[in-house]
Amino acid sequence: MPDGSVTISQLDLELRRIRKRYGSFTAVDDVSLQVGKGQFVCLLGPSGCGKTTTLRCIAGLEEPDDGDILIGGKEVTGDPPWKRDIAMMFQDFALFPHMTVAKQVGFGLEMLGKPKAEIAKRVAEVLKAFEITSLAERKPASLSGGQKQRVALARAMITEPRILLLDEPIGALDYSLRETVMLELKMLQQRSGISFIWVTHDQNEAFSLGDLVVVMNHAKIEQQGTPEEILARPRTPFVAGFVQGNNVFHGEAGTAAGGVLRVACPVGEFLVPLADLPAPAPGAAVSFSVRAERIADRPDPTLPNRVTARCTAVEFFGAVRRHILELADGEVLKYDQFGALAPRILPGQTVDLGWRAEDSVLHDAVLQG
Amino acid sequence: MSTIRANSPAAYWLAAPAALWMLAAVVVPTLLLVWVSFWGGRAFSTASPLTFDNYLRFFSNQAYLGLVAATFGQALLLMAITGTLGYCIAYFMTMKVSNARWRTALFLAFIIPFWTSTLIRAIAWVPFLGVNGVINQALIGLGLTTKPVEAFLYSMTGVTMAQVSLYTMLAAGPVVYMLTSIQPALREAAMTLKATPFTVWRRITFPLTLPGVVIGQVLVFLNVMSDFATVATIGGNKHALLGNLVLNFYEGSQIRFAAVVAVLLMVCMLAGVALALRVVDIRKLGT
Structure with a gap:
């Protein structure tokens, strides 16, 4: 990327000087970011630094007061979430408690108006790929943390969005599971070619996963670069x-x-x-x-x-x-x-x-x- | 320290006072009522023979059957109106009023009328609905009508208007509770999965609030079925529902018939609750 060969159309995501205030509190201040095709980006910072608000602005759950958001080269700043080519994984997974695993995983396809037979076929494939076929008829309340995490991921990825937004996706998992899940997610991201924007306060996660690490503090980006760059040359x-x-x-x-x-x-x-x-x-x-x-x-x-x-x-x-x-x-x-x-x-x-x-x-x- | 187990003697002893009270105040009177409703003969005495005569006479009277139908009709009408209104109010207060102070103020405004008794609340409607009442004055003042509308007081329209105001919060309350217990992330997750706001409501919010809707409907159903005060004060002497019939028989010293109607009312209400429980498992609420 630094060689300048990347043109705008090859970017999965571009943030241009976005800003978000809540009353007198500035949550995101002048944040600019470019994410190339299929990149793994980690937004790293202490709690309250604006990383989650930035993620929610990308998802369309918050509208920035200033600045532009482009997804796949298309301006989407004012678009609601359901018009954006993204999916999101929430911190506590946000599984729908009244739906079976199969129903929830197929929800995104259903919303796209896919025919029933096609949904059933795709859901079966995805459940198999995520090794959760046996859970198809279960409801979220009966699932373990690791199982919920897989269901949430399957639900988000089934529509093959351009960008997957992940808000502390492994923060709710047992410590012993995290390492394995991190490795799986990294491999999944590389296979799928979907850009991941991963929000975390854990630097081990950020440095072992991210192609690009964006360190935020007090609503601003302090430094962005490869993990090596940030480790070798902290700028602030x-x-x-x-x-x-x-x-x-x-x-x-x-x-x-x-x-x-x-x-x-x-x-x-x-x-x-x-x-x-x-x-x-x-x-x-x-x-x-x-x-x-x-x-x-x-x-x-x-x-x-x-x-x-x-x-x-x-x-x-x-x-x-x-x-x-x-x-x-x-x-x-x-x-x-x-x-x-x-x-x-x-x-x-x-x-x-x-x-x-x-x-x-x-x-x-x-x-x- | 140990906790008290559900099946231990201690648990039974703890439940005993309440059980005794319920036995004396609810179970025994109810059984007495059922017993009285089967008394035959002319004398009001415990020596009366037990017959179905009272029930047969009740069911052979078309006017009484019409009253049963009217009572059910009124309950269904109120359930439909308060269900819709109550849901809208609940949704507005929990989803659209983000300021906590405003929400509390609105909530108080809605529940303060419930600090008085049903009878007082019903009577309070009279000055509003009468020929020279507040509503008619307002309509004339706004030039919407030249002659006062007489249909408000001493009519079922007036009764319905008053009952809607009395019972809408019963329908809204449980929905407020269910709505506030839905994590915002669920709706957001649905939106990021390409659901439009109406679809989010239809597929996520409404199914999750359904138990609240059903509980609210049960409360409205029970209250309308047993409401005699509103009907008596606002319906005047021209209108009656089953509750008023109990009162009429009682005042006419026809205790056996009063018992028959009371038993029928209880059966209807039990049937309604049983039906509602088939839709929603109350035991699963709050889990």
Whole structure:
């Protein structure tokens, strides 16, 4: 997509500067998004960030106050949901309690006015594909969470919409089921060629599923990009803080030389590459982040970025040993060590830590608002 | 702490006071009424022989049979009118009034008349419906008619108008309850599956509110069948339904006939409720 070869007609969805207010509360502010054919997009953010409202605007359940929505290149901003080429999966699945599984799965086809025989045939196929044939005559109240999720998905996908909107689709499932279901959904999305817009507050979901991850906060898009881009180069302190494993530093811009900026922080001075950003004016407030696994303990004296910190806790995540440390100004620093079986730092110890200049990621000052 | 099991002695003891009360206040009087309705002979005494004479005489009288038909007719008419009106009001209050304060205010406006007794509410209609009543004054004032309409008071039209106002909330209340218990996401899901608003109502909302509709209809049916106050005050002496007949027989000291009509009324009402329960399983409400 970034190479510009995508023309408008190839987009499944385009949002142009949409805005939605409820009274004095702005739920969605100036959100623009392009979704190519068959893309898997995750809208990621904390609750109340506007991701669900954005999804509801795409579905037509809310009408934006401003901006345009295009589905398959066609302007649909004022269209009601039943005129849009979408389907939606709701957080609690929203199964119709009075209808059997077979009836609910066929509901979309029935609404399209398909002949009875064709509906019966398609429903049988879809139930088989989703391995829920045995549930055909059951009503939702007698289904387990995982079964409901399959029924809801079958019901949404039977009409083969251009876009499937999913609002925290696995949030209501048992934790043990989620991993399997995620994998199945990813494979289903790739086979079907339907674009998925998946709303979640869980970054593991977003990063393992999305072709494109859109991080939202306070009604705005903070950053969008591939999972790798967002992990490697968070553009704002919010994104850096929201994504696990980042340490965020705030400081004052110093001089820039050779594409490297000096940043003065309460705990010391650090070298941070400018990368593609313009050099901020000296004295401007800036922030940067460094990933916990990029830090080294007992650093080489030549490393330019160095801090002294006191270890307060050590946590284990399988192969990772995460150290929680306290800096001189009271801020928390996380340091991850991989494959270290023997402890190198114990709680209570004070250690020197350091990282290379290129491991620091400068945040986009313009976005900090 | 343990909970009380449904079949334990404790559960039975807990149910005993209410059961005794029901026995004394409902079951025994009802049985007495049924007994009295079979008394033969002339004397009002427990020694009376038991016969079907009272029932035979009742059913051989065309006027009385006409009254049974009229009572059913009135109940069906009221069920149709209050059912439609009540559903519309319920739908409006739950779906269209999004402001919680307004909803409470409207709801209070609808239920405040129910704080008074049926009799008072029925009598309160008289100044509205009379020849010089509020409605006629308004019609004349608006120039819609020059002569007051006499059909309002002392007519079945007036009775129906009053009963509609008295019983519409009975039809609306259970529907309000059912409507508010439907998750908005269900209607939204139907819309994203290409259902238009009317189809959403027909296929999703209405089936899910049907139990409320049926309960409301049962309440209206029972109230209209047993309503004598409205008919007596607004229908004047010209009109009567089964309830008024009970009163007439009672005032005429024809206790055995009063009992016959009362038993018939009870049978009709039981039949109506039994029919409604075949449509909706009340035990499944609220699940």
